[in-house]
Amino acid sequence: MGHHGAPGQGVKTNFEPAFEAFEQVARWRGFAVALVLASRDCVKLVNLDGRVAALNPAGEVLLQLDDPMKLVGRLWEETWPELERDKVREALRLAKAGLSTTFEGFCPTAKGEARWWQVTVAPIIDEVGVVRSLLGSSRDITAQRDREGQVKEALTRQRQAILSLSADFEESARRLRDAEARVVHDDKLRMFGRFVGSVVHDFNNVFAAVHGAVRLLRRRVSDPLALDVIGHLENAADRGGTLARQLLDFSRAEVEAAEVFSPAELLTRDSHLLRHIVNTQAMLCVEATPGCWPIMGSPHKFQSVVFNLVANARDAVFANGVITVALENCPALHRPEGLDAADYVSLVVADNGAGMAEEVRKRVGEPFFTTKPAGKGTGLGLASAFELAAACGGRVFIESHEGSGTRVSIFMRRSAVEGEAVATADSVVDPALHGGARILVVDDDPMVRSHIAGMFRDLKYDVVEASAYEVAAASVEGGKSLDLVITDVSLADGLGDQLVSELRRTQPGLPAIYVTGSSGLVIPRDETVLRKPVSETRLAATVLEKLGRLPVAAPELALRQVERIATKVRDPDMKRNLSEWRLLTQAGRRIPSVFDLGPWRQEPPPLGYIVAVGEGDPPKLRFARAGAELSARLGRDLHDSEIVTGDEDMLGDIPRALRRRLDGSPGYDYARFALGDGKISTVERLLLPLADSTGRVGHIFGIVAFNELASTPEPT
């Protein structure tokens, strides 16, 4: 039926729209009721005052209501949790204004089960457009929401993971940047080191030349005033040479081959530099036992470890800070747990500063781990200590407590071999052993070359000089054969070792001595390398060694003798002296040096003495040092007294016993007195030969032991 009836329906037509509207309304009402009843959503009729007027059956089920009348008449918003009420109020407000809206909200059921709802609030508008009431239709979206929640959660987790990855990445990038910066810094230092090295190299040559000139002058000048001036010059050149050497040692950045060195000597030498580092910030005590054993490693590494640790200590101490650097021997018996059975030298750097927290202590030793601000520390201090210890077959021990200071102990295995640092001042280089050989001296520095050449000409050698590789190679071609080459490691036009191998093609086995003044050069393997400035004594002795003119003590004989003596010695101290001597001889395949006596070199034990072996045939013997008790027993001061050769008699005399030691073997004798007076007295004497730096027996260490025990009367 339409609004417009057929023509002729007149009056009827006036009512028709009203009827139609009514019918329509009635139909719509029925339709609406059916819709509400059939809906699976929770449908509520809400009055304009916001109170619930009616609820469909599905709503009863969804809301788990026992009695729907409990809901009817209540403000709809109050059935929602506090947090969601705003949404409800807003939706109702808009609906009252004629707008339909939808929101999602959380509202538990009457039985308390969690539900998420999608709620549509719509106005119910009458035929004239007035909002009469409101309709709320809520759909349960909990299941859907849960799935979304899981997805969201997963997304969140991934996002967090990505965030933390990117944070890690940023951290790594930052560390990389820091490391790069450090490398650049280190590179700069290294370049600076090389620069210093090259300058020092030149300095060395200057000092070597000054030395040579002074030596020449001294021989030709007799005026006492001039000699005095020459003395000053010599001292100055010595000091300069020492300084240069120290600078050179410090600029040496490359990994050095391990060598035997005396850590005590290095530490003593560097102690004033250490004081400079510590400045006035703390009191520095450096205690290097002069008799400290040599160790095998890189002297430069050792120095830098000491410097790093002292710098660490300086940064850790407060006012009244005390930093102790101590170096001492740690015999195998006293070694700490965890170290292989061997003798060690321990370096301890201790301070009374801030100490380290547990977590810091755990990380120390990691390269680049530092607690200091940028530019203050490289984080290589303790790491280098660990490296040093590892290289020396030892370990690092760190004791540190917050507030009570830090103590870093590095145990380095004792070297069984004596070092180059062995007292060269005592060396005896007999001029009679020199001369009569042809030596090629190659150095591109004319001052150094002429200095070395002059020295060996004075020693009656036939010296050929060359300034460079080419000249050297040419100068020997077709000429007389050489007996020895002394060359700088690096020549202006080539390397020293290339020259030597060139020469050895025509003269296989040609002995060579390399000298070097610069740092960072590749040192030829298995060759004798002397570092500038080289002392004349050292160079001369090395030449004799290379020419095979130095008798070397025979350790086999010596060791055989030791075994025999070891079964006889009774005095425990003497047993120990003997076994140390044996260990050193076995390990070094040559007898120990006077250096191995340690502090006894200056101050022998009360019953010990040191005999210096001099020139002549038979060699002159002189007590260089003697223990106080021994002098007292003999009733005269033995110090510096000549030992005169007595008549040989059947029981042997002291000079003869001493001279027997010149073959490198130890000697032992004893006397036991049982005189029937209730006491048995024994006297034992042990003589241990010691090599000088040239390998000859230069000293003899003697020790006497007296013991007395009560005897039971002998049966008669």
Place this chain on the structure above:
Amino acid sequence: MIPNFESVDLARKIEALTQVERDALPYGVVKLDARGVVQEFSATEAQRSGFKKRPAVGHDFFKEVAPCMASPEMRGRVEAAAARGTVDIEIGWTGDFDDPDREIRIRVMSASDGGLWLFMNRDEL
């Protein structure tokens, strides 16, 4: 039977032998009288010692042999022991000979007649 060089009463055992037996011993025997003059020099000693020279032991023991023991007290003790006849001194050397593998031990013991016995044992190892 050869008296053991180590025995506590070696002097008494040696005195019980004849001179021929003493000459046959593996170690050298020298007899000094109370004044330090050599009375007997065994064949073994003459052969082994190599230097065929009279020992000077009795004369300046402290100066030549054990200068470290040259204290008045020690001198006194040795002299008293010599007077009592209770001297028993043993001296040993290792590594003091041309042949480094040789070593020598000497025992100096009071003889019953107031003199001294010297027994020289060379170990060849």
